[in-house]
Amino acid sequence: MPTILINPFDESRREPRLPAPRLDRLAGKKIGLLDISKPGGNFFLDHLERLLKDRFAVAEIVRLTKPTFTKPAPDKVIDSLLQARCDAVIEALAD
Amino acid sequence: MREIGEQPAPFSLPGLDGATIHCPDGKPTLLFFFETDCPTCRLTLPYLNRLSQYMGSESATIIGISQDDDSATGEFATQAEINFPIAIDRDLMVSRQFEPTAVPTLFLLDGHGKIVRTQIAFDKSELNVITTDICKAAGKEPFVLAKPFDGNPDTKPGCTSRHLEPASEGAVAAGPNLFAKQGSRASLIELADDVDPIDYCLEAGYDPLPVIPPTKQRVDQMLSAVKFPPDEVIARVPPNYAAATVEKIAVGAVMAGCRPEMMPVLLRLVQAACDERFNLHGCQATTHFAAPLIIINGPVRHEIGFVSSGNVFSNVARANSSLGRAFQLILANIGGARPGEIDMSTLGNPGKFSYCIAENEEENPWDPLHVEMGFSRDQSAVTLFSAEPPRGVSEHNARTGRTVLKAICRALATVWTYRMCAMFEAFVILCPETCWEDIAPRRLHQRKTREFLFDQTGSHCELTMTMTPKGHSSPDFTNRSSLTASLAIANSRDPIK
Numbered sequence: 001m002p003t004i005l006i007n008p009f010d011e012s013r014r015e016p017r018l019p020a021p022r023l024d025r026l027a028g029k030k031i032g033l034l035d036i037s038k039p040g041g042n043f044f045l046d047h048l049e050r051l052l053k054d055r056f057a058v059a060e061i062v063r064l065t066k067p068t069f070t071k072p073a074p075d076k077v078i079d080s081l082l083q084a085r086c087d088a089v090i091e092a093l094a095d
Numbered sequence: 096m097r098e099i100g101e102q103p104a105p106f107s108l109p110g111l112d113g114a115t116i117h118c119p120d121g122k123p124t125l126l127f128f129f130e131t132d133c134p135t136c137r138l139t140l141p142y143l144n145r146l147s148q149y150m151g152s153e154s155a156t157i158i159g160i161s162q163d164d165d166s167a168t169g170e171f172a173t174q175a176e177i178n179f180p181i182a183i184d185r186d187l188m189v190s191r192q193f194e195p196t197a198v199p200t201l202f203l204l205d206g207h208g209k210i211v212r213t214q215i216a217f218d219k220s221e222l223n224v225i226t227t228d229i230c231k232a233a234g235k236e237p238f239v240l241a242k243p244f245d246g247n248p249d250t251k252p253g254c255t256s257r258h259l260e261p262a263s264e265g266a267v268a269a270g271p272n273l274f275a276k277q278g279s280r281a282s283l284i285e286l287a288d289d290v291d292p293i294d295y296c297l298e299a300g301y302d303p304l305p306v307i308p309p310t311k312q313r314v315d316q317m318l319s320a321v322k323f324p325p326d327e328v329i330a331r332v333p334p335n336y337a338a339a340t341v342e343k344i345a346v347g348a349v350m351a352g353c354r355p356e357m358m359p360v361l362l363r364l365v366q367a368a369c370d371e372r373f374n375l376h377g378c379q380a381t382t383h384f385a386a387p388l389i390i391i392n393g394p395v396r397h398e399i400g401f402v403s404s405g406n407v408f409s410n411v412a413r414a415n416s417s418l419g420r421a422f423q424l425i426l427a428n429i430g431g432a433r434p435g436e437i438d439m440s441t442l443g444n445p446g447k448f449s450y451c452i453a454e455n456e457e458e459n460p461w462d463p464l465h466v467e468m469g470f471s472r473d474q475s476a477v478t479l480f481s482a483e484p485p486r487g488v489s490e491h492n493a494r495t496g497r498t499v500l501k502a503i504c505r506a507l508a509t510v511w512t513y514r515m516c517a518m519f520e521a522f523v524i525l526c527p528e529t530c531w532e533d534i535a536p537r538r539l540h541q542r543k544t545r546e547f548l549f550d551q552t553g554s555h556c557e558l559t560m561t562m563t564p565k566g567h568s569s570p571d572f573t574n575r576s577s578l579t580a581s582l583a584i585a586n587s588r589d590p591i592k
Contacts, residue, residue, distance in 0.1 A: 003286040004311045008301055008346045008428045010337030011282055019260055022132060070377035 023088055026056035032081050032089035033061060036069040040094035048090065062086055069093065096194045097202070102209040106189050108160070108182035111168055116158055116182040119208035123232035124156040125225070126202040128184075128195045128256065131163045131171035135217045135253040136199045140175045142222060142240055146229070147179040154233035160184050162198065162257035190258040197253040203228055216253035219243065278328045278338040281346065283311065296350070302424055304448070306350035317345040320355035321362065329362055330369035332430030333376035334437050339365050339429050344421075347428065351421035351449075357399055357414065361421055364389060364477050368422070378481040379432035382439045386446035387426075388482035388522070389419060391453040392465035393475030401453035407524075408452060408485050419449030444484050458527035461541040480522055483510070499529055500544065504552040523548065 023029060031052055035041040045063070052058040062084040066073050081089055097103055110116045118124055127143055129136035147157045157179040161168040165183055172181050184190050193202060196215060203212035203225055212228050214221040219241035227237040243249070286295055292308035307313065318325055318341065325342035332339050341362065348361055368375050368387060378385050391401045402412035410416055432438040444450075456463040456472070465476035486509075490502040503523060511519050 002288065003290075003292050003308065005284040005286065005292065005295070006309045006311060006314045006342065006346050007282045007284055008309060008343065008350065008424070010332075010335060010343075010429050010431060011279065012337055070381065071374055072376060 020088075026052065026058050028057065028059045029087040030060040030062065030085070031058050032084060032086035033063050034073070034077070034081065034089055034091040035063070035065040036091065036093045037066050038069045038093045038095050041092065044094035045090075045092055048092065096196050096200070096213070096215075097192075097210055099210050099213060102207065103192050105208055106192065108184060108189060111161075111165070111172060111181040111183060114180075116180055118156075118158060119204055119206060120156055121206045122154065122156050123206060123229050124158060124204045124208075125229055126193070126204065127157065127159045128190060128193065128198050128200045128202075129159060129161060130198050130254055130257060131161065131167045133198050133254040135251045137175065138247060138251055139199045139217050139222075140177060144176065144178050146226060146240055149238065150229065150233060150235060154235060155229055156180075158182055160189060162187060162190055187258040190256060194258075195256045196259070198256050199253055200256070201225055203232075205232065217248075217251040219247075219249050273331055273336060275338070276328055277324075278326050278340040278343075280326050281340070281342050301350060301428065306424070307352055309346040309349045313349045314342065314345050317348050317353070317355050317358055318342065320358040323362070330366050332365070332369055332426060333432075334380045335429075335431035337429045337431060339369070339425060343429055344425060347421045347425040348417075350424055352413065352417040353421050354399075354413075354417075357418055357421075360391075360395060360399065360475075360477065361418060364418070364422055364479075365425060367477055368426075368479055373479055374481070375426075375430075379426060379430060380437050380439060382441050384440055384442045384444045384483055385481040386444040386450050386484075387422070388446060388480045389422065389451040390464060390478040390480065390522075391415075391418075391451065391475075392456065392463050392478065393470070394473060395475035396453045396456075401451075403453040403455035407455075415451045415453065416449050419446075419451030422451070423447055423449060444482075446482065446484060450482070452524075455527060467541075480520070482522065485524075496529075497547070500547055501551055504548055507548065507552040 033045045033049060035045050049061050049063070052061065062081070064077055064080055064084075066077055105117070105119060107115050107117045118126070125143075125146075127139070129139075143157060143159075150157070159172075159177060159179060159181040161171070161181055161183050163171075163183075164185070168181060168183055171177075182189075193200075195202075199216065201212075201214040201222075202210055205211050211232075212225050214225055222241045223239055226240040230237040241247075286292055292310070293305050296302070296306050296308055301309075321341060323329075323341045325340060325345070327341050328338045329341060329344060330339045331337065344361055344365055345358065348355075348358060353361065367373065373387075375387065378387055395401070396403065400412055400414040401418075402415060404411070407415070427433050427438075434440070434443065454463050454465075463472070464478055465474065466472055468476070468478070470476050486506055488503050488506045490499050493499045493502065507521055507523070510521050
């Protein structure tokens with residue numbers, strides 16, 4: 001008699017999603033910078049903000065911070081990002 | 096990514112000019128995987144054009160493999176004046192076969208299609224090595240293709256290969272239904288007679304250690320111990336938030352060696368762990384070395400055989416070991432937190448094999464944990480704590496309970512790191528003889544003990560203040576006085592359990 005095993009893994013099918021289209025240029029765009037709140041993230045994002053403004057002529061920067069890096073971003077943070085209607089968001093950390 | 100010495104299967108792709116491009120074609124071949132919007136691919140192209148011009152098409156073949164569609168590729172090829180054949184990898188089948196991690200990636204193949212050299216992204220010295228190799232293979236004089244100081248950087252990182260991006264037409268595809276109460280039944284795997292089931296489970300990645308093969312018969316027996324239907328969703332296990340159905344949990348129980356009567360505890364345990372308040376997501380995906388520690392309280396300890404005596408953190412009893420192991424198998428196989436993938440722990444934690452203890456309530460002079468947390472003694476409870484590996488404190492020479500506790504304080508101050516021990520929680524687990532002989536008789540009650548630990552725990556820091564009399568900067572006139580302080584482990588007593 002053949003051995004029949006029961007599959008132990010998650011078998012749910014996840015529909016892949018297309019990534020958002022890449023921006024054709026950064027000049028004049030509104031960019032969100034999301035700090036996951038690890039110590040040091042602000043230094044990195046401050047530098048990134050300067051680069052985006054000075055070198056790439058980004059029009060506006062929106063800065064947001066997750067309350068803790070140990071958990072997914074709460075709805076409040078996601079909603080704020082949505083309301084800001086950024087052209088792109090960079091989520092970053094530094095340790 | 097395919098490596099040197101490997102020989103991927105031959106392929107044919109439609110060319111940009113309509114002709115079919117075959118590989119290998121008997122000549123040394125350089126494959127150039129690229130994307131049309133990748134600046135590093137654009138940077139690499141003039142070099143490859145020069146190489147193609149030098150080599151000619153007789154002695155070697157250069158093929159550009161575009162990961163984009165015909166129109167974007169056509170526009171790109173015209174702009175960049177590409178002078179070698181371009182193939183369109185429409186469904187990314189060839190990219191999946193060669194598995195470049197980034198673009199541009201170069202694969203140099205011999206005439207039979209065996210990989211003899213690879214290069215990822217842009218690197219002038221690597222480009223010169225690959226040029227030398229293809230020249231030698233084609234019987235041509237090698238030359239320096241990428242010269243220093245030619246206006247381009249020596250290296251430049253590339254972009255993620257398209258086949259590694261989420262690639263489909265499903266731009267608005269629905270996510271999983273996180274609120275569904277009913278899941279799917281698990282698929283069945285029929286093994287051929289000559290396949291050893293234990294070897295199969297190891298090979299298929301059920302666990303790095305041998306498991307009891309989850310045969311249908313064994314899983315059915317496990318399911319018979321609970322009244323829930325097999326497809327009922329008990330919880331969504333982070334970080335993938337996959338459905339832990341009763342059946343999948345039973346599979347984990349079988350593999351770990353649980354007895355059927357442990358199923359009700361395991362179901363509640365999975366449910367509790369996936370409660371958002373526990374933040375299993377953080378525990379499973381962190382770079383830290385945390386693992387969920389299970390603490391069992393109440394009558395269920397004796398009903399099922401959890402042992403709380405010596406060796407409580409290790410191989411003391413089937414119930415402790417198998418429940419802890421089943422839980423970890425469920426977290427990895429359903430939740431998806433696997434080392435090297437979403438589980439990003441730098442050092443790991445031996446508790447990820449099994450991390451389950453029971454409290455020795457009978458020999459505890461104080462209230463057991465679950466009573467402290469609001470349950471009654473005759474109730475059973477599981478408590479979860481994201482714990483580092485246990486660290487022992489061995490104090491044989493102390494003459495008083497306070498000295499024992501002070502030794503514990505020194506260890507407590509190193510939770511996380513002594514430099515920032517003020518944010519974290521800790522469990523102090525005392526052996527009964529320590530409680531009875533050293534601490535309890537000296538009227539250090541539970542609350543007092545916790546207060547003592549809180550007050551005494553800290554990193555000793557010495558602040559040296561330099562006072563210089565006004566107008567004199569010479570060191571001779573400097574007075575020093577020291578102020579010592581303690582940084583407490585937590586900002587209140589409560590996090591010390």
